[in-house]
Amino acid sequence: MHGGRIYEYAEQSGRSLTELLDFSANINPLGPPSSVMSAIQDALKEIRHYPDARQSRVIETIRSKYGLSEDYGVFCGNGASEILDLTIRSLSPKRVWILEPAFSEYRQAAYRAGAKVMEKTIGNTSLQNTLLEIADTSMKGDLLIINNPHNPTGYCWRQEEFSASLPMLCRKEVTVLLDESFMDFRLDEENRTLMRQVIHLPNLVVVRSATKMYAIPGLRFGYGIAHRELSNRIEHNRDRWSVNHLAQAAATAAYQDRAFSEATWNWLSHEQQYILATWGSSNAGHLFMPSVNYFLFRFHENIPVHKILKRLEAEGIFVRRCHDFATLSERDIRVAIQTHSANESLWNALNQALQAF
Numbered sequence: 001m002h003g004g005r006i007y008e009y010a011e012q013s014g015r016s017l018t019e020l021l022d023f024s025a026n027i028n029p030l031g032p033p034s035s036v037m038s039a040i041q042d043a044l045k046e047i048r049h050y051p052d053a054r055q056s057r058v059i060e061t062i063r064s065k066y067g068l069s070e071d072y073g074v075f076c077g078n079g080a081s082e083i084l085d086l087t088i089r090s091l092s093p094k095r096v097w098i099l100e101p102a103f104s105e106y107r108q109a110a111y112r113a114g115a116k117v118m119e120k121t122i123g124n125t126s127l128q129n130t131l132l133e134i135a136d137t138s139m140k141g142d143l144l145i146i147n148n149p150h151n152p153t154g155y156c157w158r159q160e161e162f163s164a165s166l167p168m169l170c171r172k173e174v175t176v177l178l179d180e181s182f183m184d185f186r187l188d189e190e191n192r193t194l195m196r197q198v199i200h201l202p203n204l205v206v207v208r209s210a211t212k213m214y215a216i217p218g219l220r221f222g223y224g225i226a227h228r229e230l231s232n233r234i235e236h237n238r239d240r241w242s243v244n245h246l247a248q249a250a251a252t253a254a255y256q257d258r259a260f261s262e263a264t265w266n267w268l269s270h271e272q273q274y275i276l277a278t279w280g281s282s283n284a285g286h287l288f289m290p291s292v293n294y295f296l297f298r299f300h301e302n303i304p305v306h307k308i309l310k311r312l313e314a315e316g317i318f319v320r321r322c323h324d325f326a327t328l329s330e331r332d333i334r335v336a337i338q339t340h341s342a343n344e345s346l347w348n349a350l351n352q353a354l355q356a357f
């Protein structure tokens with residue numbers, strides 16, 4: 001089960017898409033940026049041609065944004081989901097390690113590739129120790145998926161927390177797929193991303209997404225960064241035209257739009273403060289500190305969570321119920337941070353519901 005099933009929510013609540021408040025998908029409410037919309041408009045007249053199968057313009061833009069030389073392999077996909085799926089399918093590992101709770105697509109992609117899923121829980125010990133334990137028991141050819149910033153807890157690990165384990169995993173020939181789909185939301189992304197490590201760690205693949213930051217999940221664009229050899233091997237299995245012309249044009253404009261990133265960081269830091277002042281002081285449950293554009297909230301045991309969420313849904317307000325994440329339960333919800341007025345509406349509706357029951 002995913003968040004962001006807005007067409008289903010509309011049917012279920014008898015409302016139009018514009019009448020819904022969807023907090024279940026973590027999409028930047030400031031987007032899509034106007035630069036992206038006009039790039040799409042301009043590109044529309046070219047859709048009678050096949051898209052550029054090399055994605056040259058957008059790859060060049062990504063290289064220049066992050067200062068990545070030709071030693072880095074950059075490859076594009078129809079969303080980060082395609083990069084994840086393609087990487088696992090291309091390497092066909094016998095075993096895929098997943099750190100639970102985790103985005104459900106990891107498991108689905110592993111099963112589709114015929115791999116056995118090995119679960120490890122995060123939270124009992126430091127990430128460093130968990131990764132070292134995996135490095136100890138993993139076998140050559142295994143694949144490990146790590147997600148940072150982490151969905152659904154919203155936690156962001158520091159680069160140092162990977163520094164002992166990643167080289168060890170690499171030496172054991174374990175591929176590490178590091179999903180940084182939400183990294184663009186961090187002002188300090190340059191100090192958090194591990195994309196530059198792929199040169200030293202030839203088994204590391206870093207995955208990024210444009211769909212959340214630039215609010216184009218319906219158009220779709222993601223990319224992977226890996227050592228050139230590994231990147232070529234993965235890319236080889238991709239459908240040449242999986243990244244359509246409009247998505248390439250949109251992503252090219254998006255990755256050049258520094259002003260949009262700055263506006264996003266600014267909005268987010270204000271709204272994170274608001275979330276802290278409201279949800280953070282609630283006596284209905286515990287707020288997991290947001291490091292990006294969503295947060296996890298755990299209701300106390302005495303709260304009738306199901307009734308409350310039903311009431312919100314009847315009002316057209318949807319959050320992500322987390323009962324289907326391993327290690328989480330009906331008491332956990334994940335909430336996207338939206339515009340200030342939407343955040344206020346949710347907070348007020350929640351409090352009315354809490355008072356009603």
Ligand SMILES: Cc1ncc(COP(=O)(O)O)c(C=O)c1O
Pocket residue numbers: 078079080081082103147151179181208209210211212217221222
């Ligand atoms: C952690 C994580 N990675 C990847 C994705 C997929 O992103 P995309 O829309 O770029 O395929 C999601 C979507 O929700 C996600 O939560």
